[in-house]
Amino acid sequence: MNRIYFDNAATTSLDPEVLEVMMPFLSEKFGNPSSVYSYGRETKIAIENARKSVARILNAHPGEIFFTSGGTESTNTAINAAIRDLGCRHIITSPIEHHATLHTVEYLAHTGQAKLSFVKLTENGHIDLADLEALLAGSEERSLVTLMHANNEIGNLLNIEAVGNICEKYNAIFHSDTVQTVGHYPFDLRKLKVHFINGAAHKFHGPKGIGILYVNESIQIKPYINGGSQERNMRAGTENIYGIVGFAKALELATTRYEQDSMLIKELKLYMAEKLKENFPTLVFNGDTFGNSLYTVLNVSFPLTDRSELLLFNMDMNGICVSGGSACTSGANSVSHVIKALHNGTASGSVPIRFSFCRHNTKEQVHQVIEKLKELI
Numbered sequence: 001m002n003r004i005y006f007d008n009a010a011t012t013s014l015d016p017e018v019l020e021v022m023m024p025f026l027s028e029k030f031g032n033p034s035s036v037y038s039y040g041r042e043t044k045i046a047i048e049n050a051r052k053s054v055a056r057i058l059n060a061h062p063g064e065i066f067f068t069s070g071g072t073e074s075t076n077t078a079i080n081a082a083i084r085d086l087g088c089r090h091i092i093t094s095p096i097e098h099h100a101t102l103h104t105v106e107y108l109a110h111t112g113q114a115k116l117s118f119v120k121l122t123e124n125g126h127i128d129l130a131d132l133e134a135l136l137a138g139s140e141e142r143s144l145v146t147l148m149h150a151n152n153e154i155g156n157l158l159n160i161e162a163v164g165n166i167c168e169k170y171n172a173i174f175h176s177d178t179v180q181t182v183g184h185y186p187f188d189l190r191k192l193k194v195h196f197i198n199g200a201a202h203k204f205h206g207p208k209g210i211g212i213l214y215v216n217e218s219i220q221i222k223p224y225i226n227g228g229s230q231e232r233n234m235r236a237g238t239e240n241i242y243g244i245v246g247f248a249k250a251l252e253l254a255t256t257r258y259e260q261d262s263m264l265i266k267e268l269k270l271y272m273a274e275k276l277k278e279n280f281p282t283l284v285f286n287g288d289t290f291g292n293s294l295y296t297v298l299n300v301s302f303p304l305t306d307r308s309e310l311l312l313f314n315m316d317m318n319g320i321c322v323s324g325g326s327a328c329t330s331g332a333n334s335v336s337h338v339i340k341a342l343h344n345g346t347a348s349g350s351v352p353i354r355f356s357f358c359r360h361n362t363k364e365q366v367h368q369v370i371e372k373l374k375e376l377i
Helices: 016-026 038-058 071-084 097-108 129-137 160-169 242-278 311-317 335-344 363-376
Strands: 066-070 090-093 115-118 143-146 172-176 195-199 211-215 297-303 350-356
Touching: 016 195, 016 242, 016 297, 038 066, 038 242, 066 071, 066 242, 071 090, 071 097, 071 172, 071 195, 071 211, 090 097, 090 129, 097 115, 129 143, 129 160, 129 211, 143 160, 242 297, 311 350, 311 363
Parallel strands: 090 115, 090 143, 143 172, 172 195
Antiparallel strands: 066 211, 195 211, 297 350
16 A cells, blocks of 8 residues: 555645745755845845745735744744733733644743733633633733644634734734644735734645744834844844745645635545544544534544554554644654643543645545554554
8 A cells, every 4th residue: 555644734745836946946046145146136036026925925014924944933933022022921822732832931931931821722622712801801911812723733723813803902912823724724914913923834835944924013023033134134044045935836826726625625524534433433523623623634532442552653554644643742652732631631541643634635545544444443
C-alpha cells in the first residue's frame, strides 16, 4: 500500500506552482533586499509585491502585514508586545490553545508580568462567551484576550466576530491564532475587530519557515527581534525572500480554490466520520465535529484496549500518517492537553487520533484506512 497522508493540519505538501515562483529566488535572484544595487532592488520589489498580495487577499493595509518565521514567532511577538507596549496586565486565554500561546502566557504569569485567567469551555470544547465577558468585566487592568480561531487538534471554530465585539466593549487587546484558518477561510480584516492575527504558509501548501503577523494600524508596538531595519524596523534579520514569495503564491492559490476545495474536503471529512462510526460504533468524536468546526480536521477517540494502545505506531508501520494531537508535541507519549481539557483532565481510557485532510486526499484512501483499522483493532 502506498503511504496515505492524513496529517495535513500538521503540515501540507508544497504546491508545484508555489515552488515554481520560489525557484528564481533560490538561484539567480539572490540579492540582499537591503542592498541598493539591482540585485537587491529586484528582491525588495518581490517582497513588497508579496506583501501587497497578502494584504489584498486578507483585506488589510500592506503596512499591517509583517513577515515572520511562522505562527509561533508571530504569536510570541503579539503576546509579548501586548504586555510590554500596550499596557495589558491581565491575559485571558483558554486551556486548549496551541503551546506557542500557552507556554508564552504561562511564562509571563510565572515571571509576574501579567495575571493569567483561563476562560471556561462548553461541553463540546467551545469558548464560553459569557464567562469571557465576565472575566473582562471583572478585570481591573487592561486585558489581552488570546484565543485561537480554530483548534488545531479538535477543529472547533471560535466565533471570532463575537469575541472581537466583546473585547472592543472592554477596551481589551485581541490576538487570535489563525494558523489553521488563514489559507482555509476568507478574511476581511477591515471589518474584523482584532488587533493581531497570524498565519503559516506550510498549512496551505506553501513553504515551511515563513509566516505573517497582522498588526492593526490602530496600535503601535516595538520589535521583538532587534538588530536591523528589515520589515519597516519591526523584525531584524535578512528576509526569507523565497519563503515570502511562496507564502503569497500559496495564499493566492488557496483563495482561488477555496469554494471548490472546502466543499470537497468537508465532504471527505464527513464521509470518513460516517465510515468510522459504521465500523467502530464505540468510538467518540472529540469536539464539535458536525457543528462549528474546521472542514479539514476530524478527531476521534478509540476505547483503550491491548490492540488500540499502539494504534498510532501500527498505523505508521502500515504507511498511514495521522497524529495523536499537535505535531509540535508528537514526540510525547501522554494524551494531549486539549483532549484532557475536553474530558475534565482525564482521557486515559481512550486513544485519540486526528485525521486531517487536503485536496489531494480521496475516498479510496478513506476505504484503505478503514480496512487497515479493522485489522489493527
